Amino acid sequence: MLKKGENYELRTELNSEYRERRKEAVRRVIANMTIGKDVSDLFTDVLKNMQTDDLEIKKLIYLYLMSYAREKPDLVILAINTFVRDSEDNNPLLRALAIRTMGCLHVFEILDYIREPLLRCLRDNDAYVRKTAVVCVAKIYELSKEAADEHGLIDIVIDMLSDSNALVVANAVSSLREINDIAIANGQTRPVWLISDSSVVQLLKVLNDNTEWGQISILEALVDYTPTKPRAIKICDAALPRLQHANSGVVLAAIRLLLEYERFIEDQEIISKYNKKLIPPLISLLSTTPEIQYVALRSISLVLKKHPLLLSKELSLFFLKYNDPDYIKFEKLDLLVKLCTENNVEKLLSELSEYSKEVDSSVCRRAVSAIEKLALKFGDSAEKCLDVLIEIIELKGIYAVQQSAIAVCNISRTYTHLGNGKIAGVVVPALYNVYDLIESDPNSKASLIFLIGEFQSVDQDIAYELLERLEPDLLSEEDSVQLAIIHASVSFFLKNPSRAQQLVLKIIQGAFENCSSMDVRDVSFMYWRLLSSNPEIAKQIVLAKKPSIDCFTGTEITEKELEEYLAKLGNVSSVVQILPHKFLPKSGQTPGSAVAGSDSSDMFDHSTLEEQTDGQKHSMQVDDEPELLISF
């Protein structure tokens, strides 16, 4: 095998007496690893090169170890000495590198050896080493809660919240928040760390001096805090300047905090002062790169649910741009409907009719359905919306026409006066005129058929003509269309008994004798019985007023969900709108994965170690597979 051959050659090179050749070999090993070739066989040979004063080689070998340690946990011991020595090196870069890498090995074997170096690095003189060590604590906690507890690591990290260096503080916060997540995922009910009054003071002190990422971490941690009213105001005032930060993550974290603290402030005047300050940064988030814009738009949509009028004057900023990716266009269309008020319906309508001319079917359809939503939202403007739809139908764009039929149908059900008026009089003939465009889309076709049967004032010739035209191919239609035809023919018959008797008989009979769909047969049979027993009762039932359509129900989230999403503004849960607790816990509360955490007495007993790691691997696969590990 070629691969074997190459590894063989590399092995020789790794053991070469020449430094340069060994170095080149290590590079090639990593290059192979990068493109997915298996170089795990070379473990011991690579390790031999670990003691080097060449930083690049050292880093590469550390990287190699991180990738393969889990496969060869027993061999990792061979590397421990070098790690420990490096963690005592004069160069802080190397000390940090050693402690960072040890934490990433994910093998229990290191727990015994990492204690001393880690404790030392946590107290290191150099902030760079401390900020690395403090993150390492979370890695150890994930590997073994007991080991972390035993060494009192968590308390040390909590103490480091008052470190003199801002970055160390920020990483301590991040580390503690990760630890909280791990604890919750392991089934613990209480977080390990609760932010205390005194740490809040510390965090505020270092907020300014932190890197952008550190600021985000601190702002996020503050959201979990329950302040008194004066303190809440103080914290908000400290967060306000962050709205001017160039990093959108910082801006959104500050917005999240300000919104969350409203409930502690209570004072409407102060709240509305803060709200006003949110507007410019929210808008600026729209001039970012598309992926950032997407998260911003999703977040804005949630913020608007809480403060519906916040951006109502800024409608035009959400107009679609030609180059916007579709996912941005879709979000903007949703927001435009939300933002629209009675005052700017007309402006938005002319814009939406512009979008309905787009070639892209999904943008075009969504634009038309946005017009429908506007009609349902603002009764006074429903007629104007219809006018726009008529113009759109006359332009004969296929998708626009199809979606318009559906829109008109829904509008007619909410506003029956329009149904019998403009819709029956103008829209239906217009739609019938472009029937060849509608024909290919079942939903759209069913909508037009519904309109024709529903309204008395529809030109009865058109209705008759259409039903007659549909009758021969009834059986080849989709179920929804068949049902619409049956219903329309019955209501047409009840209105014009003499004219349509033959037709309705043909349709109903055809349906219940030959249709493959049970539903359609049932319905047609029911109509048959109804018509043959008592036409008066049939009239009362069939021509009764239908309940109106509410396109907004079902899509709205509950008050409680909204609160949860706002508390996680910018997080995945709020972006994809899946409640935070529905994300998979890390290792689950399943018996298999508990091995890693609960059996502390055995943890350092080497004889059982192998079994345990196996056990853990096993649990990874078995417990998580149905949810996650689809192809592994």
Place this chain on the structure above:
Amino acid sequence: MASSVFVLDNKGKPLIARDYKGDIPMSAIDNFMPLLQEKEETEGTAAPVLFQNGVVYMYLQEANIYLVAMSRKDSNAMTILQFLRRLSQVFTEYFKNLEEESIRDNFVIIYELLDEMMDYGIPQLTETKILKEYITQESHALEIQLHPPTAATNAVSWRSDGIFYRKNEVFLDIVESINMLINSNGTVLSGEIMGAIKMKVYLSGMPELRLGLNDKTMFEKSGKGFYIILLQNLFSSKGKAIEMEDVKFHQCVRLNRFESDRTISFIPPDGDFELMTYRLGIQAKSQFKQRSTANNVEIIVPVPEDCDSPKFKCSTGNVSYAPEINSFVWKIKQFPGSKQEFVRAHFGLPSIRDGGPEKRPPISIKFDIPYFTTSGIQVRYLKIVERSGYQALPWVRYITKNGEYQVRMPEPLKDPTGTHLPRI
């Protein structure tokens, strides 16, 4: 936060990756591309945050490269996407361009960068200038070894100690881009000025800078055409609040100081950086009635893909057909304000055409106007103070140019008698 970060080629094949947490098998990335395609098929588009089988994929695309982060938790998507964006910036600053080849050629450095910029999924140091001080293309022996720059952990994490220039100079460029969306009938739908103050700083030591802008004059009406709501409201809490403006600062600017007394004070990074960006609304029908002259004007008018035999006539500049972008381009070297010019273009169309709807990209316009800012913003002073007391020269330049300046096309060009384009 993020469990792992991947750089993928345009087929979704990993070029390089880093596993930060080990809680998601790295092979989960194989599901990314199929998921993306599935979303595109079923929903018409794939959003930058996707969730499947317990794995969150967050990604961005840059040229032919995907940067993807995976997570199993309810992580902060905004932060992770912003981090990926930064990653792409750092890669670009290191390797000039972000493409398959540069990723493959530099895998050693990329591993080092990934190790340094994120730890256990938590973003760490992401300033290219500081990273370059200890992660370099040349390898170093440990004896002359690199230490972490003090800036890596300092409050001033963007500037190193001991910088020295014989000649101390600062260049300030104020660049304003005009974004404009104009309807096919000529009405302005939305417009804004995106301003940026870009600096090139060649200063020794740890200089303290203070920038003063003309916060009085710049807030008044300027010119006849653009009614500009200016920064007055922004820089002073007096005056009626106009909600459309915003300023964003580089992390070196002391935001608290700005919040309290509107002073822009900072210790700058060395070399190039963007000090601040600002946004202003433009209200009004915009016609260029300024006295300045626009340079290098380019008007790009889309035409149907299948048109042929173009003929042009124009009152100034020159017009050419650019079939590769299905447009004709009208170039005018200098365009004085308040002048009107015209162009007439003839095209042939095949007599039998596929009747489907046509794409109608907007007309786009490019230009730049030197020595001029639409907003009227001006630098009043730039104070530079350094312990050693050297004198430094500030240079200031102003320029206005197009941002996304687009005019929507009228109805498809079907009418054989010709279609009149809107006045721009």
